[in-house]
Amino acid sequence: MCAYPWQPLRIESLAAIKPTSGVSLLLSYKMSGGGSGGLKKILAVAVTKGVEEARARIFGHVLNPTGVKSSHKILRKKLFGEKVAQWYPHDISKDDPLIMADREKERLSKLSMLKRRGKGPPKKGQGRGAVKRNKAK
Structure with a gap:
């Protein structure tokens, strides 16, 4: 992206990157003309989101950033109907x-x-x- 961290980011250089959740957050920050949080905080959030997504992909976890209840915990368990049938x-x-x-x-x-x-x-x-x-x- 940039050679040095103190150089301003250009939208043209960011447009070549495929937007994932972290990068799209950064793009939306730059498009809106900044924000009250600061670029460092936005970058930190983008990096942690990227790391979380990568970890979820590697270890086969389901990413739930909103924290909404889901039935994934139940669906992840092994089925035991075959064992009952063998009894x-x-x-x-x-x-x-x-x-x-x-x-x-x-x-x-x-x-x-x-x-x-x-x-x-x-x-x-x-x-x-x-x-x-x-x-x-």
Whole structure:
């Protein structure tokens, strides 16, 4: 930019620089014709902003200069759904429908055996509740 720090900055030399947040701050200062803060303070702010941006890019941080709440902290955490899914054993009945068919056949054969012995489930409306209601009358 300038050879010596005491030389005034020219807008032509600054126009060649790609404006990032720090340099754009400096450009806006020069365009407005100065300010009450002083050039040294503006330069210090620009340098610290540039360093913060570089640090964020290098280390993969999210830059939040305004301090507004964001959900980045939550989104940065690892997902744990896969670990929860691994906790439960794999259900083989979903892989092979014949396994479920065998279980159903076994259940029906057991039910028919109980019915032959008279131990099967009662008909609809003739269970314990119906017996209790009839006794109360």
